[in-house]
Each structure stands twice: as C-alpha cells, then as structure tokens.
Amino acid sequence: MFNKKEFIKEETFLNQKVLFVNLKKLNSDAKIEKLPFTIRILLENLLRNFDGNIVNNDHIEYLLNYDPLCKEKIEIPYFPSRILMQDFTGVPFVVDLAAMRDAAKELGKNPETINPVVPVDLIIDHSVQIDYFGTKDSLNLNVKKEYERNSERYQVLKWAQVSFNNFSVIPPNNGICHQVNLEYLSKPIRLSKTNGELFAFPDTVIGTDSHTPMVNGIGVLSWGVGGIEAEAVMLGQPYYMSIPQVIGINLIGKVNPGVTATDLVLNITEFLRKYGVVEKFVEFFGEGMKELSVPDRATISNMSPENGSTVTYFPMDEKTAEYLVLTNRENEAKIMINYTKQNLLFAENWDNVIYSNVLEFDLSNVNPSIAGPSRPHDKIFLSDVKNKFMNILNGKKKKVEITLRGEKLTIEDGSIVIAAITSCTNTSNPKVMLGAVLLAKKAVEYGLQVKPFVKASLAPGSKVVTDYLKKSGLLPYLEALKFHITAYGCTTCIGNSGPLIKEVEDAIDTGGLTVASVLSGNRNFEARIHNKVRTNFLASPILVVAYAIAGRIDINFEDEPLGYDPNGRPVFLQDIWPSNEEIDNLISQVITSNDYKKEYKKVFEGDINWQNLRVKFSSTFQWNENSTYIKKPPYFDNFTLAVDEPSDIKNARILLLLGDSVTTDHISPAGAIRKDYPAGKYLKENGVTVDKFNTYGSRRGNHEVMIRGTFGNVRIKNKLVAPKEGSFTIKFPENKEMFIYDAAMKYMEENIPLVVFAGKEYGTGSSRDWAAKGTVLLGIKAIIAESFERIHRSNLIGMGVLPIQFLPGDNYEKLGIKGDETISIIGINNLYPQKKVKIVAEKPDKNRIEFECVVRLDTEIEVKYFKHGGILPYVLRKFIN
Incomplete structure (x- = not known):
C-alpha cells in the first residue's frame, strides 16, 4: 500500500511552514522528468488526495508509468481546486441546487447539507447586450438596460451568494470571467489548509465555459466541462477522466513584425485542428516559447475549444513570474518560483520529456490572418480574404440603396455591419488593444472615419484595460471612430450584439444580402453573432478597427486603400499600422501593478444597481410561479x-x-x-x-x-x-x-x-x-x-x-x-x-x-x-x- 506520508515535504514559503507533495522523491530513474508537465500536475493531484479507496495504488502507478500513446483507456479521479462559472451557466446551477435542496427536504433531510464542497467563483459577464453604441453614455445605458432585463436572475445569484457556502459572485460591469480569472483569481500555486495543516499545490480549475483553458497561459491546469459535470464536482464527486495523450508543440523561430497574437492563435488553431487533438492535452515547449508573453500565451490557450484540445498548456517559467508581479501578485510569483523549482514543475529540461507525439511550429511562418466565415479554425491569410469572400458569392454582388440619417448609402454583399472589439481572447492582451488605439490615432489624423452603417463597439475584458487605454491618452481616437466603451462583458462574441441599425437590417431583408461582422472574438458559428449576418470573421482588435473604416470584408489591403483623406488621397493599411516598437513603448508607459491593485480590491462590491438588490438567507428558494425567468426544473x-x-x-x-x-x-x-x-x-x-x-x-x-x-x-x-x-x-x-x-x-x-x-x-x-x-x-x-x-x-x-x-x-x-x-x-x-x-x-x-x-x-x-x-x-x- 502506498504511504502518502513518505512523500510529504515541509518547506518555508514567505515565512510560513508549508507542506507539499514531493515529486522529486518519486523521481527514480528520472521517471518524473520524463512525464509531460500536465501529467506531473495530475500525479500531484492524485498523491495529495490518495486515500486507498477513491484514489488507490493503481491510479498512482498508471501515471508513474504513463504510456504516452494511451493504448488503453484508463480512468482516474481528479480533484480540481476551484470551479469557475459565468452567469449563463451559473443560473441553471443555482436553480438545480435549489431544486436538489427541495428534493432533500421532501425526503426528510436537511436541505442545508446541499452546498458546494469545492469553492465556486461566479462572474456575471454574459448578460449585457449592445443596445447602445457610439456615444459616451453607451456603457451606462447598456448597464441600465441589463439590470432592467436581468434583476430577477441576479437576485437568484445574490440569494445563492448568501445562502450557499463556498460560493462567491463577482457582480456585473467588472469584466469577462476568463480575463478576471487570468488577472486576479488564478494563483499558479495555491496555499490551503487541510486538516489544520497548510498545503501548497498547483492551482487547478474546471469551468462551465469552454474557454476556461485560458489560464493554461500562466500554468494553471484548467479546462471546460459541462455544467452538469461541474455540479457533481461541486458536491464532492471527483471528476473522472481518461488519462490523456499529451501532444508536445516545439515552438521555434520568432514572430515577424506586424504579426499579432491573434494571427498567431488563428494559425495555431488551424494547425492543431488539422492534426487532430480532440480529447488530447497540448503542451508547449522550446526556445520559441520564451518569445511569448503571458498575454500571448493566454490568447493561444483561450482557443483550446477551437483547436479541439482539452487544454493548451504553457508550463510555469520566468515569464509567468513577471506577469504575476505585473498583476499585483508578487507573493504568488515568489511562491511559484520556489515551489516549481523544488518540485519539477518549472519549465526546464524539455529534452527529457516523452510526449505522445511532438510537432514543430515555426513562429516566423505566421502571417496576418483572419478566420471565417463560420468556423474559428478556417484561417484565411489577409491577402486571400477578398477572393475567398467572392467565392462565397459565386462572383456576384447584390446592392441596396438606403438613406441613413439623411445620407444616401449603398449596402451590399460584403458590407461590414458589426465591428466589435470584444471577448476574452484578445481583450486580455495589451499589445493588440494598444495597437488598436495607435491605429485609430493615425486613422483619425488622416481624416478617416468608420462607415455610417457599421455598428462599432468596445467591450474591455476588465476595468484594468480601460485604465491603461485612458492613461495612453489615445482612447478619444477610438471614440472618434465610434468605438466607445459599451460594456464589460462577452457581448458580441456570444451573440449579445444587440439590434442592427434598423435601416441596415431592412436593407439586408430587402436585398437578401450576405453581410459581414468582424470581431476580436473566438466564436463565429452560423447565426451566433446576429441572425441577419451570414458571414462572421475573427480578427485582431487592430484589424477590427481597420475593417470598420473600410466598411467591407472584400478588400485586399495590399493594393486597395482603406479610404481617402479629405483631399482625396488614398490611405492604405500600411500607412496607419503601428510598429512593434510603438506598441511596446506604450505598454511600458501605461501599465503598472497599481492598476490591478486598484481595480481588483473592489471587484466584489458591485455598482449601485447590484447593491440595491435586496435578498435574505433562506435554506430553500422561494419559487415564483408567475416568473418567466426562473422556474423549478x-x-x-x-x-x-x-x-x-x-x-x-x-x-x-x-x-x-x-x-x-x-x-x-x-x-x-x-x-x-x-x-x-x-x-x-x-x-x-x-x-x-x-x-x-x-x-x-x-x-x-x-x-x-x-x-x-x-x-x-x-x-x-x-x-x-x-x-x-x-x-x-x-x-x-x-x-x-x-x-x-x-x-x-x-x-x-x-x-x-x-x-x-x-x-x-x-x-x-x-x-x-x-x-x-x-x-x-x-x-x-x-x-x-x-x-x-x-x-x-x-x-x-x-x-x-x-x-x-x-x-x-x-x-x-x-x-x-x-x-x-x-x-x-x-x-x-x-x-x-x-x-x-x-x-x-x-x-x-x-x-x-x-x-x-x-x-x-x-x-x-x-x-x-x-x-x-x-x-x-x-x-x-x-x-x-
């Protein structure tokens, strides 16, 4: 019988005595060093939770003797340390648990025994819609509308917050769950008391949103599960999983000037989808990994569902520590370095690791790209977009003349009617966000404008983004192009784009037009963005602004101008594209750890709308038979x-x-x-x-x-x-x-x-x-x-x-x-x-x-x-x- 006590080590972290599972003790014949880092984390999880019953000797042996090809489907129990939710999945969870409490009561049991056993963080980010845009008061108007629509739902969540244990809620108007998770909630190495003893262990998360793997970018092993599975884990069930194959991706080369993290992620998504990584783990290593910042890594990890993998993982290293310090988590950075270097979890000695297969990806081969018209892994090089779109139309274009606010305009196949800077994929990345404001500045200076029929919006992933955009002094240039801050939430990426401009929608119906949206999101499936918009393209925030100015998707930026200045001179994309040096200089000037400290110290408070929601503790929920929002399932x-x-x-x-x-x-x-x-x-x-x-x-x-x-x-x-x-x-x-x-x-x-x-x-x-x-x-x-x-x-x-x-x-x-x-x-x-x-x-x-x-x-x-x-x-x- 395995003796867990033999593998527990005591260490001092930040003047605290801490216990942890010592993987080095198991490293005979360099056995652990041959394991992928994700498998090492799963092994630590099993060792720490070993009880001889749910976790037994066989489970430990399976991972110690990991078969990279996984020729047999072998199941292990897994105990995530946290659960992440957003409000769309959170409301059904609360309703289900309330119904379970009712069932327990009906069977003569104490309903208050039904509680999350594993801590749950719920972030309300999925409900706000873009009803208002293009003005300074768009944000306040959209938030007001959000509460008018959703107060009944939010009261249920607030009831859960006061009536359940281990359940926290971050109120609306704070940011997108995955970005908040990346910037604040995640701690690569967590400290927690077990039976009165302080343990250190890798942070592990499951989430009820498929983009939970975003925090793989800081070495937090996490992935999306069904809301139903998450509920079982919350109530004390282990998450049962098959031991996965792990595909190693050797990153080589350097990213070329003008290539964004969005270009990189669209290329990697296509690359992995073509290879086939469904139900597999993907793990990056190599010299090219050192070229990528944590926001770049997180952008890649976010798209795990689009590339098909369960996780897209970056082991912890110096870049992870730098990001933790930047985001006001200096103590967590020190603990991470100390723990991982002592416990074989620091990103080094890659040559020893045996993967299920190793693929090579050359960063220098990445070119500017977008993806569409309806799948995230259908990458299109920027130079090919016009031809691809014309193929969709079979070379024929329809047009409709409209009058919009007194101006005669033409809406046609390929007209862009939605341009949205949104979603966790890109708004977490300062390079592409600040790149967008730099491009906007140059565009305005050239006298360019966004076409009147484009519904433009900016939905930052956290309030820290707004802080650094304002400090740059360049936000007014985005606003001059109608990209005012409209919300803190997922918005267009999940279909909450709100109504189109009425005259535009009428033109689409009248002419049967195939119009387009362009968004900095991760999803563009059919009818997702808006049911009137048949083609939807994923692009960097920088390109979202550029396409909004062009007003059409069928443009070849290499030889066609975005528009003309007031003197009739053509302005091309290369004329206004910001250089890497400009972006890096701006980042160094406007982003500090104080921004993160300031915003996240008040993240649980909520605005006046949230504070005005009055609820009281009760062991069971009082169902309202007349409600059209909440019903007992x-x-x-x-x-x-x-x-x-x-x-x-x-x-x-x-x-x-x-x-x-x-x-x-x-x-x-x-x-x-x-x-x-x-x-x-x-x-x-x-x-x-x-x-x-x-x-x-x-x-x-x-x-x-x-x-x-x-x-x-x-x-x-x-x-x-x-x-x-x-x-x-x-x-x-x-x-x-x-x-x-x-x-x-x-x-x-x-x-x-x-x-x-x-x-x-x-x-x-x-x-x-x-x-x-x-x-x-x-x-x-x-x-x-x-x-x-x-x-x-x-x-x-x-x-x-x-x-x-x-x-x-x-x-x-x-x-x-x-x-x-x-x-x-x-x-x-x-x-x-x-x-x-x-x-x-x-x-x-x-x-x-x-x-x-x-x-x-x-x-x-x-x-x-x-x-x-x-x-x-x-x-x-x-x-x-």
Whole structure:
C-alpha cells in the first residue's frame, strides 16, 4: 500500500511552514522528468488526495508509468481546486441546487447539507447586450438596460451568494470571467489548509465555459466541462477522466513584425485542428516559447475549444513570474518560483520529456490572418480574404440603396455591419488593444472615419484595460471612430450584439444580402453573432478597427486603400499600422501593478444597481410561479432513492437527421428569441411583450423557454425538411411538417421515444449544458453520430441521454436511413464501457436495416451516471443516503 506520508515535504514559503507533495522523491530513474508537465500536475493531484479507496495504488502507478500513446483507456479521479462559472451557466446551477435542496427536504433531510464542497467563483459577464453604441453614455445605458432585463436572475445569484457556502459572485460591469480569472483569481500555486495543516499545490480549475483553458497561459491546469459535470464536482464527486495523450508543440523561430497574437492563435488553431487533438492535452515547449508573453500565451490557450484540445498548456517559467508581479501578485510569483523549482514543475529540461507525439511550429511562418466565415479554425491569410469572400458569392454582388440619417448609402454583399472589439481572447492582451488605439490615432489624423452603417463597439475584458487605454491618452481616437466603451462583458462574441441599425437590417431583408461582422472574438458559428449576418470573421482588435473604416470584408489591403483623406488621397493599411516598437513603448508607459491593485480590491462590491438588490438567507428558494425567468426544473420530480436498470429503446422515431459539425449553437438555445418560434409564442402567452423577450441565455433558469428553443437555431439544417433551414421537422407517421418542439411534444403524448442521427463532430462549440438538458426534456433517448465533441458527449451522459457512435466507415446515409423509420436499440441492459449495441431501423414497408454501433460510455463512472439517469440523480442519492 502506498504511504502518502513518505512523500510529504515541509518547506518555508514567505515565512510560513508549508507542506507539499514531493515529486522529486518519486523521481527514480528520472521517471518524473520524463512525464509531460500536465501529467506531473495530475500525479500531484492524485498523491495529495490518495486515500486507498477513491484514489488507490493503481491510479498512482498508471501515471508513474504513463504510456504516452494511451493504448488503453484508463480512468482516474481528479480533484480540481476551484470551479469557475459565468452567469449563463451559473443560473441553471443555482436553480438545480435549489431544486436538489427541495428534493432533500421532501425526503426528510436537511436541505442545508446541499452546498458546494469545492469553492465556486461566479462572474456575471454574459448578460449585457449592445443596445447602445457610439456615444459616451453607451456603457451606462447598456448597464441600465441589463439590470432592467436581468434583476430577477441576479437576485437568484445574490440569494445563492448568501445562502450557499463556498460560493462567491463577482457582480456585473467588472469584466469577462476568463480575463478576471487570468488577472486576479488564478494563483499558479495555491496555499490551503487541510486538516489544520497548510498545503501548497498547483492551482487547478474546471469551468462551465469552454474557454476556461485560458489560464493554461500562466500554468494553471484548467479546462471546460459541462455544467452538469461541474455540479457533481461541486458536491464532492471527483471528476473522472481518461488519462490523456499529451501532444508536445516545439515552438521555434520568432514572430515577424506586424504579426499579432491573434494571427498567431488563428494559425495555431488551424494547425492543431488539422492534426487532430480532440480529447488530447497540448503542451508547449522550446526556445520559441520564451518569445511569448503571458498575454500571448493566454490568447493561444483561450482557443483550446477551437483547436479541439482539452487544454493548451504553457508550463510555469520566468515569464509567468513577471506577469504575476505585473498583476499585483508578487507573493504568488515568489511562491511559484520556489515551489516549481523544488518540485519539477518549472519549465526546464524539455529534452527529457516523452510526449505522445511532438510537432514543430515555426513562429516566423505566421502571417496576418483572419478566420471565417463560420468556423474559428478556417484561417484565411489577409491577402486571400477578398477572393475567398467572392467565392462565397459565386462572383456576384447584390446592392441596396438606403438613406441613413439623411445620407444616401449603398449596402451590399460584403458590407461590414458589426465591428466589435470584444471577448476574452484578445481583450486580455495589451499589445493588440494598444495597437488598436495607435491605429485609430493615425486613422483619425488622416481624416478617416468608420462607415455610417457599421455598428462599432468596445467591450474591455476588465476595468484594468480601460485604465491603461485612458492613461495612453489615445482612447478619444477610438471614440472618434465610434468605438466607445459599451460594456464589460462577452457581448458580441456570444451573440449579445444587440439590434442592427434598423435601416441596415431592412436593407439586408430587402436585398437578401450576405453581410459581414468582424470581431476580436473566438466564436463565429452560423447565426451566433446576429441572425441577419451570414458571414462572421475573427480578427485582431487592430484589424477590427481597420475593417470598420473600410466598411467591407472584400478588400485586399495590399493594393486597395482603406479610404481617402479629405483631399482625396488614398490611405492604405500600411500607412496607419503601428510598429512593434510603438506598441511596446506604450505598454511600458501605461501599465503598472497599481492598476490591478486598484481595480481588483473592489471587484466584489458591485455598482449601485447590484447593491440595491435586496435578498435574505433562506435554506430553500422561494419559487415564483408567475416568473418567466426562473422556474423549478422537473429533474427531481417524483425522485426516489431506487435505481432502475436501463432497458432497450423500442420503436423510437427520428426527430432530426443532421450533418457534420453540428454545434451546441445549433442545439442549445442562444441569442434572440423569435416571436414566431415556440419560445416566443410561450412568452407572449404568458404576457411578455416582444421588446421584453430578452435572450435565451438570460432565460436559462426557465426550462419551459429553453426546451422550446432546443434545436431552435434559424440555420440548423434538419435533412427531414431539406432544403428548409430552422427549427422544423417531419412528424411521422402523419408526414406532417411541424416545429421540432411541437413534434416532440406530440410524440411524448403518444409515449414514443425519440432519437437523433448526425454526422461527424456532433456537439462542437461552447460547453452549453442546455444542449443536453433540452435534448432530454424533448424526449430524446439517444444520439447516434459518427463522432462527438468531448464536452457535449459528457453532458449528454450527465443528463441520461445515450451517445452512440457509428463504427468506422458507417453513417446513416450509407446505411440507407431516410428518417421515416422506427428505431430500436438492442443491448442497453448490462452496459459496460464502449459496449456494442445492435440498431434496427424498420422502414414503412417493414424492410429492416440492422447494424452495430458503439455506446460512447467510455468509463465505468459514465456507465454509473447513465444508469442513475444522469449525474445529478447519482450525486443526490449519494448525498442523502
């Protein structure tokens, strides 16, 4: 039996006696030095939590003798030290926990025993929308509107803050959760008391937002999980994971002048997506890594979901320490250096590490780029953008003449109607933010303006960004180009772009125009940014400003001017592009640790709007039956402690036939609520006027809205109704077209189970728990796809929906499935990981198609979760038994 005490070392950090797990003690034959740094952190986590039961000898041995190729799927328990949430995922979490407290009370148990066991930080950043822009008072007006729309939701979060233990809330109007996590919450090495003794250990985080890996940029091992999985961890469950392959990326060369961190991340995203890193860890090393600042690294790490990996990790080094000092964490920097150098976690001796595979990436090969029109990993070199866009149009352009505030203008295919500096990806990076204000200064000096039909906005990721923009003295130049500060939140990147200029929107409808948005974000999936904008491009903040001035995406910056000065002389992009020296000089002048100290000492206070929300402690939540925002969810209705064995699915109907790369943006309700769709009809029936609909994201605490919006994306392509797009299907056997929600309810009345067939990469995108919750509430029992994205597959299991994968080479089209069949799935009893099941598709003429598939329950714990009907019933039974 492993003896944990033998591997505990005592040390003094900052005049404190501290204990830590001593990896060097295990380093016989340089065994630890051969492990990737991420695997070393997982090993430390197991050693520290060893109890001989949940963490046993086998788990330790698996990692000590790590097989880089991971030929076997081996499961280990993992104990993250923190959980990060934003309000879209946080409200459903609070609602679920409130419902669990109700269930505990109904079973005669003390509801106050239901509490987060692991500390939770919730940052409210996802609700603010860009209703107002282009003026000094835009920020205040948008915040006022935010509270008008969301006070009811915010009261629930404030109730949770006072009624739950281990639960903190950073109020609205402070910044984006990942940037706040990077600049303030994360401490690469944490100190915490366990059984009265102070322990030091690496900070580890799971988050209910897929861009949680951003803090991999400072060596904090973190990744996004489903909200359902996070709830289980909060309540004391370990996070069960398969030991991952780790792909090493050897960075060589230097970044060329004029190339931004955004260019770098778009190129790396494409590079890793092409190689294939889904469900793998990615770890950087090499001399080129020393060329990258922490903000550059964080920009890269942020895009882990887009490149497909679980984490994109930079081991801790001198650059990490420099960033901690800059961000007012000097003590944390000292602890980090001391701990990592003593415990084999400092970035050195890379030559000893054995990775699953090693790829080389040359920084000097990166050229200015954007990505689009609908996927983050579809990189386009800046010089190719015009040709690529014209190919989308098949070489033909449509135009509409409009009058906007007395001025006659032309809106055409390719016109940019949204230009947004936003999102955690780039607003955390001073180089691209200050580069944007420098470009704006030169543009204004040349007499250039942003086109009148462009909706421009600036949403800093934290208030520190505003501080250094103001200190630069250059913010007025951005404002002169209509890039006023509009919010502190995710805004356009998550679809909270607000309405387009009305005359512009009318022109799009009239002419059937294919217009564009350009944003410094990380997501550009179909209908995400705005449902009227068909093409969306990711770019650096510097290029966002440049494109706003040009007013169109189909421009070749190399030989076409951005515009003309008042004397008619052409002004080209190279005329106003800031040099690296200009940017670096400005950074050195305007950013200090005092900025971080000043802003973060008051981050929990909230503004006057937050302080005016009055709530009191109560052990259970007082549900308001008339609320259209918050409703008690049905997951624990008729809950019992007994567990029924799952049985075969018989005579199910196909609700949707879907293609490849169906994202959680297609599945999960997001963005604006259409008045003619089921969710809009429900709200109108409940007395809500269209102007008060708000967004799906803001109503995630109301399952009645969310279930009606599941598979409700206006661009979803259900082949049962092709070529029609949107939330429609065919109800069988009547062969009648209906809304997906309406058809699902009809099937439910008839006690007919449902399945969905799909292609490759099902569930790509944000870690939206409602993509799984809505699925189960529609009555869908199984998803049968060619492959699944990691987080969504876990979420489906967490809600008791069975993910099933075709055998290699098979898909529903090859098998001849048309959608009018009844489906039976045989072999669901006696489940075990990756069991093969038989699927029988019976056609209307009684002919049958039979084939085998693999159940994507990959581990024993996933089998347990499924048998219990999901993670939450499983955890609740453990909690109150």
